[in-house]
Amino acid sequence: MNAPAPKEAIIKMYAKREDIHPREVKGRFATLRWACVWLTQLLYYGLPWLSMHGRQAVLFDLGARKFHLFGLVLWPQDFIYLAGLLIVCAYGLFLVTAVAGRVWCGYACPQTVYTEIFLWIERRIEGDRSARIRLDRQSWTAEKMAKRGAKHLAWGVVALWTGFTFVGYFTPIRSLGSAVAHLGLGPWEAFWILFYSFATYGNAGWMREQVCKYMCPYARFQSAMFDRDTLIVSYDAARGEPRSARTRTKGDCIDCSLCVQVCPTGIDIRNGLQYECIGCAACIDACDGVMDKVGKPHGLIRYATENALAGRWNARQIRARLLRPRTIGYGLVLVLMAAGMSTALALRTPLKVDVIRDRGSMGREVEGGQIENVYRLQLMNTDERRHLFHIAVSGIRSAAVVDEDLVELDGASARAVPVRVRVAHGAAPTGSNPLSFTVTAQDEPTLHVTEKAVFIVPR
Amino acid sequence: MSDFTSGFWNWYVALITILGIAGCAILLWTQSRHKVRLDEKGEPEKTTGHVWDEDLTELNTPMPRWWMVMFYLTIVFGVGYLVLYPGLGSYAGRLGWQSSGAYRQELAKADADYGPLFAQYLRRDLKEVAADPQAHAIGERLFLTYCAQCHGSDARGNKGYPNLTDNDWLYGGEPSVIKETIMKGRNGVMPPMGAALGSDRDVENVAHYVMSLSDAPADPIKVAFGKPKFAACAACHGGDAHGNPMLGAPNLSDKTWLYGGSQETIMETIRKGRNNTMPAWGEFLGEAKVHVLAAYVWSLSNAPAPQQHEVAAK
Numbered sequence: 001m002n003a004p005a006p007k008e009a010i011i012k013m014y015a016k017r018e019d020i021h022p023r024e025v026k027g028r029f030a031t032l033r034w035a036c037v038w039l040t041q042l043l044y045y046g047l048p049w050l051s052m053h054g055r056q057a058v059l060f061d062l063g064a065r066k067f068h069l070f071g072l073v074l075w076p077q078d079f080i081y082l083a084g085l086l087i088v089c090a091y092g093l094f095l096v097t098a099v100a101g102r103v104w105c106g107y108a109c110p111q112t113v114y115t116e117i118f119l120w121i122e123r124r125i126e127g128d129r130s131a132r133i134r135l136d137r138q139s140w141t142a143e144k145m146a147k148r149g150a151k152h153l154a155w156g157v158v159a160l161w162t163g164f165t166f167v168g169y170f171t172p173i174r175s176l177g178s179a180v181a182h183l184g185l186g187p188w189e190a191f192w193i194l195f196y197s198f199a200t201y202g203n204a205g206w207m208r209e210q211v212c213k214y215m216c217p218y219a220r221f222q223s224a225m226f227d228r229d230t231l232i233v234s235y236d237a238a239r240g241e242p243r244s245a246r247t248r249t250k251g252d253c254i255d256c257s258l259c260v261q262v263c264p265t266g267i268d269i270r271n272g273l274q275y276e277c278i279g280c281a282a283c284i285d286a287c288d289g290v291m292d293k294v295g296k297p298h299g300l301i302r303y304a305t306e307n308a309l310a311g312r313w314n315a316r317q318i319r320a321r322l323l324r325p326r327t328i329g330y331g332l333v334l335v336l337m338a339a340g341m342s343t344a345l346a347l348r349t350p351l352k353v354d355v356i357r358d359r360g361s362m363g364r365e366v367e368g369g370q371i372e373n374v375y376r377l378q379l380m381n382t383d384e385r386r387h388l389f390h391i392a393v394s395g396i397r398s399a400a401v402v403d404e405d406l407v408e409l410d411g412a413s414a415r416a417v418p419v420r421v422r423v424a425h426g427a428a429p430t431g432s433n434p435l436s437f438t439v440t441a442q443d444e445p446t447l448h449v450t451e452k453a454v455f456i457v458p459r
Numbered sequence: 460m461s462d463f464t465s466g467f468w469n470w471y472v473a474l475i476t477i478l479g480i481a482g483c484a485i486l487l488w489t490q491s492r493h494k495v496r497l498d499e500k501g502e503p504e505k506t507t508g509h510v511w512d513e514d515l516t517e518l519n520t521p522m523p524r525w526w527m528v529m530f531y532l533t534i535v536f537g538v539g540y541l542v543l544y545p546g547l548g549s550y551a552g553r554l555g556w557q558s559s560g561a562y563r564q565e566l567a568k569a570d571a572d573y574g575p576l577f578a579q580y581l582r583r584d585l586k587e588v589a590a591d592p593q594a595h596a597i598g599e600r601l602f603l604t605y606c607a608q609c610h611g612s613d614a615r616g617n618k619g620y621p622n623l624t625d626n627d628w629l630y631g632g633e634p635s636v637i638k639e640t641i642m643k644g645r646n647g648v649m650p651p652m653g654a655a656l657g658s659d660r661d662v663e664n665v666a667h668y669v670m671s672l673s674d675a676p677a678d679p680i681k682v683a684f685g686k687p688k689f690a691a692c693a694a695c696h697g698g699d700a701h702g703n704p705m706l707g708a709p710n711l712s713d714k715t716w717l718y719g720g721s722q723e724t725i726m727e728t729i730r731k732g733r734n735n736t737m738p739a740w741g742e743f744l745g746e747a748k749v750h751v752l753a754a755y756v757w758s759l760s761n762a763p764a765p766q767q768h769e770v771a772a773k
Contacts, residue, residue, distance in 0.1 A: 007497040013507075014491055015521035210523060360608055361617040376603065376612040416603055418612035 019136065020209060020266040022119065023129035023258070027285025036107040037116050045161070048168040053384060060170050066412060072345070073382050073412050077352055084341040091337060093218075095330040097225040099322065100303070101232045105219065106280035111211050114162075114204035115264065118155055125151045129261055155205045156197075163197030209265040213276055223275070225330075228306040229321040233279055235259075235270045235301050236309060243270075252296050259283035259301060269301055350383035353439050355453040363456045369425035371457050372402070377417045379439065381409035387441040391419060395435045396455055398424035406442070423455060430457045463549065473548035480537055487530050495519075577747030580754075585634035588754035589761070598755025601748060605740065606756075614759050618718060619735060626760035627715045631704040638753035642746065644739030647707045651732035655691050665689055666725040672700050672712040675720060 050057040052070060059068045067074040074081065093104055105112060126132050126147050138144050167189055168176050179185050185193070203211055212219050226232070240253035253270070260268045262282040267274050269283045287301040308318045358374040366372045381387055389407045393399045402420040409415055421435065435455040440448035463469055495508040506516040544552040580588050588594045603612060609620040616622035626632060629647065630640055656662050661684075668685030669692075671677040689700070695708040702710035709717060718724055718733060740749055 007501070008494050009497055009503045010492050011495050011503050011519065012492050013519070013521055014524045014527045017523045017525065210525070214523060214526060358607070358612050360611055360620070364615075364617065372615075374611050374613050374615070376607070416600075416612075418603070418607075418614075420613050420615070 017210065018266065020264065021129045021132045021136075022264045022282070023261040023286075024123055025262040025282045025285045025289075027288055029281035029285050033107055033112075033116065033280060037113050040108060040110075040113055041117070045165050048165060048173040056172050056174075058169065059172060062170055071384075073350070073384060075352070075380065075382055077380075078348075078382075081341065081345060084337060084344070088334065088337045088341060091330055091334040094225050095327060095334055097222050098227070098230060098326050098330055100279075101226065101230050102219075102222060102277070102279035105212065105222075105278035109278075111203060111208075111216070112264075112278060112280065114200055115208050117158065118204040119264075121154045121158070122151055125154065152205075155201055159197040159201035159204075160193070162200045163193040163195070166196040167193045209276070209278075212265060212278055219275070219278075225326075227324075227326060229318075229324060231303045231305055231318070232273055233269060233277060233281055233284060233301065234273070234304045234306075234309055236299070236304070237270070237272075238309070238312075240270070240300050252291070252294075252300050254290065254294060256290055258286040258290055262286045349447065349449055350381070351387075351389075351439065351441070351447055351449050352378075352380040352382060353437065353449045353451045354378040355437050355451045357453060357456075362458045365458075366422065370422045371425070371428075371455075372420055372422045373455050375419045375421065375437075375453060377407075377419050377437065377439070378414065379407060379409055379417060380414040382412060383447070384411040386410050387443060387447070390440050390442055391417075392438045392440070393421050393435055394438065396423050396428045396433055398427045399435060399455065421455060423457070428455065428457050430459045432456055469548035471548075473550070476541070476547055480534060484531075484534050487527070487534075491527060493519075574747070577745075577751060581747040581750045585638065585750065585754045585757060588751060589634070589758035591754075594751050595755060595758065598751045598758075601744075601752045602755055605744065606752070614756070619733075621717060622715070623756050624759045625715060627710070627713065628704065629702075629707045629709055629717075632757070632760070634753055634757045636704075637757050638749060640737060641744075641749045641753055641756070642739065642741035645707055645735075645737040647733070647735035647737075649695075649708075649728065649733040651730060652691060653730035656688055656729065661685075661688055662726055662729050663722075665692070665729060666722055669700070669711050669725055670720070670722065673714050673720070 047058050048056060055068065057068070057070050061068065065076050067078075096103055122132070126135055135144055135147065164176070164180065165173070170192075171189055176185075176189065179189070180193075207215075235253075239251065241251045243253035243255040244250045245255045259270070260266075260283075262285070263269070264280060264282065265276040265278060267276045269277065281303065284301045284303070288298045291298050291300055305313075305318055305321070307313065307321065311317075354377070356376045356378065358376065361374065363371050363373045377391065379389060381389075387409055389409060391401055391405045391407065393401055399421055402422050405419075407415065407417050419437075433455045435453045436450050437453055438448060438450045493507060495504045495506070498504050505519060507519045509517045541547045541550075542552070543554045544556050546552070580591070580594050583591075602610075602614065606614070610616050610623055611620075614623040615625075621629060628636075630636055630645060652665075653659075653662055656665055664681045664685035665688045666685070667677040667681035668689055671679075671682045693700075695706050696702055696711055697708075700711040702708045709715075714720070716724075717735075718728055740752075744752070
C-alpha cells in the first residue's frame with residue numbers, strides 16, 4: 001500500500017561563482033566609457049597635486065577640522081553643505097536614472113571604472129576572452145605563473161597608487177609622498193593606504209560584477225526610478241526573433257552570442273531587462289559591429305524605452321516623452337537644491353561667532369553702580385586672510401564693551417575671547433535683557449556677524 | 460575585573476555567548492543545504508520546495524559561496540575577538556586590553572607630545588614665562604578651560620571667588636605663591652564669630668567698625684563700641700586689619716570685598732563665618748601646566764599682556 005517515496009536530492013543554497021571573462025569591445029559606447037574613465041581618473045589622481053595659496057588646493061584636513069576646496073575653507077559648522085551636496089547628487093542620480101537608466105553604473109561608477117582599468121591590464125597581460133579562458137583551464141605552468149604574477153603585480157601597483165592618492169586627500173600628498181619614500185608613514189596613514197588599496201584590488205580585480213549584484217544598494221533600488229519611458233539597453237525581439245545562425249530569412253539576430261561574451265555581468269540581454277544589467281552598452285557596440293558585417297542596420301540592441309519598443313517609436317517620439325511628471329519633479333528639486341546650495345555658498349560669511357555667557361555669575365555691580373556681565377566670544381575666522389575684528393554691543397542703552405574691543409585673528413583660525421559688557425545703572429530692568437553682539441572686520445566692513453545674547457541684571 | 464557580585468552571572472553570560480555563536484554556526488550549516496524533489500527528468504527542482512497557498516513556490520536563487528564564507532568568517536572573527544579581548548563573562552582576554560588602559564595610553568601619548576613644550580617653560584622663571592607670548596596664549600586657554608568656571612572668563616571673579624586682576628591677594632601675589640595656590644589649593648575659613656562677640660548689637664557694632672576701616676559710611680557711635688570688640692578678629696586679620704597672607708585672612712581696610720561690603724553682608728559674614736575652597740590642581744594638571752598657568756595669572760595684574768591692541772576710547 002506504500003506509495004513510492006518521491007525522489008529527492010540535497011541541493012546547496014549557495015552556488016560557486018561563475019567566472020566572467022568579458023571580451024574586449026570597440027565602438028561608440030566603449031569610446032564614451034573610456035572617455036569617462038580618463039575624465040574621472042585624471043580628476044581623482046590629479047586633484048591632490050594641485051596647489052593654491054601655497055597649500056594643497058583640495059585637502060580634507062581632519063586633524064585641524066578644516067576642509068580646503070580650492071578657495072573655500074569649510075569647517076565642521078559647514079557640514080550642512082555636505083548634506084546639500086549629497087541631496088544634489090542623489091537627485092542628479094535619480095533624474096539621470098529616470099531618463100536613461102543605469103548610466104551612472106555603466107560609465108562613471110568607480111566600481112565600473114576601476115574594473116575597466118583592471119580588465120585592460122588583464123587583457124594586455126593575459127590576452128582577450130578566449131586566451132583567458134584557456135589560461136584558466138591550464139595547469140600551473142611557468143608561463144601561467146608568470147602571466148598571473150605580472151597581472152597581480154600590475155594590479156597591485158595601480159591599487160597602491162589609488163590608495164596613496166586617496167590618503168593624499170587627507171594628508172598633504174607631497175609630504176605623504178616623502179613619508180612613503182623614507183618609510184616614515186604614520187600607522188593610520190599606512191593603514192588607510194593599504195586598506196583602500198586592498199579594497200581597490202579586491203573590488204576591481206576579484207569581486208567585479210559581484211559588487212553590483214550582491215553588495216550595491218543602488219543597483220537594487222534604482223528600479224524605483226524606472227518607468228516605461230526610461231531608456232534601457234534593450235534587445236529588439238520583434239526584429240531579432242526568431243534568431244538563427246543559418247538562415248538570413250528569419251530574424252536579424254544571428255545568435256553569435258557576442259553580446260553575451262562582452263557583458264561584464266555575464267547576462268544575455270536578449271532575455272530582456274535584468275537586475276544585473278549595469279547599462280554599459282557593451283552589447284550594443286558588439287551587436288552593431290555584427291550588424292555591419294551582415295549588412296543589417298544598427299540597433300538590434302539599442303538604448304530604447306519599453307514604450308518605444310512596444311509602439312515602434314522613433315527617436316523624436318522617445319524625446320517627446322522626456323518631459324513627464326517624474327523627470328520634471330526630479331529636475332525641479334535638483335535645480336532648486338543646486339541653486340540654493342550655490343547661493344548659500346556664495347553668500348556665506350567667512351566669520352562665525354558664538355556667544356557664551358559666563359555661567360558662573362549672573363552679573364556683577366562695578367564702579368558707579370554699573371552692571372557688568374562677562375561673555376566668552378568664540379570667533380572663527382574662516383577666511384584665508386588675517387583680519388582685525390571690532391566687537392560692538394547693541395540692544396541696551398549705554399551698553400558698551402569694556403577694555404579691549406579689537407581682536408586679531410589669523411586666516412582660518414579660531415579664538416575664544418573674554419568680553420566684558422557694562423550697562424549703566426538703571427538702563428535695563430532686572431532680569432534677562434536681550435543684547436546683540438556685532439563683530440565687524442576693520443578692513444572689510446561688509447564682513448560682519450551679529451549674534452544674539454542676553455544681559456542679566458541681578459536684583 | 461568582574462563587576463558581578465556572584466560568580467554565577469559570569470558563567471551565565473559566557474554560556475549564552477558561546478551558545479549563541481554555536482547556534483549561528485549550526486543554523487548556517489543546516490540552512491545552507493536543502494532537500495528538494497526531483498522533477499520528471501530526474502533533475503532537482505528549481506524551487507526551494509516550499510509551497511504556500513497550494514501553488515505558490517519560491518524560486519531558488521542561490522547566493523554566491525563567498526557570501527556564505529563571509530558568514531563563517533564572522534564566527535571566526537567573533538571567537539578570535541573573545542579569545543583576545545574581554546567579552547566572555549569576566550574573562551579578561553589574552554591581550555589584557557582595558558578601556559581605562561586605552562585612556563591612559565592616550566594620555567601618555569599626549570604627555571609625550573606636549574610634555575616637552577611645557578617642560579621648556581617649567582625650566583624658566585615665572586616672570587620670564589609671563590612675558591612669553593606663546594606661553595600667554597597657552598595660559599589663557601588653560602585658564603578658560605579650568606579656572607573660568609569660578610573666576611570668570613575675564614578672571615575678575617564672582618562673589619566668593621576672588622578677582623585675579625586687581626593685584627589684591629589673599630595669600631600673596633608673588634608668582635611662586637600663586638603657583639603654590641594652584642598646585643595645592645587653599646582652604647579659607649572664617650569661623651562664625653557671632654557667639655564670641657556677644658549679642659546681635661555687638662555684631663552690628665563690629666560691622667560698623669569694619670566698614671569704617673575702608674572709609675565706608677558708618678555710625679561713629681557704633682564704630683566706637685565695635686572697636687574694642689574687634690580684638691577677637693585681630694588674631695587673624697591683625698590689629699590694623701591689614702589681614703594676614705599666611706592665613707589667607709583678607710585685608711579689611713581696602714575696598715575689595717570677596718562677599719560684599721554692605722552692612723548686611725558683613726554682619727552675615729561675622730555671624731555665620733565663611734568657608735572657601737580653591738581646589739588643588741597640582742595632581743590633575745601637573746606642575747608644568749600649573750607653571751604656565753601661574754605665570755598667566757600673575758601677568759593679569761602685573762605685566763601688560765603681550766600683543767594687546769590699542770583700546771578704542773569710548
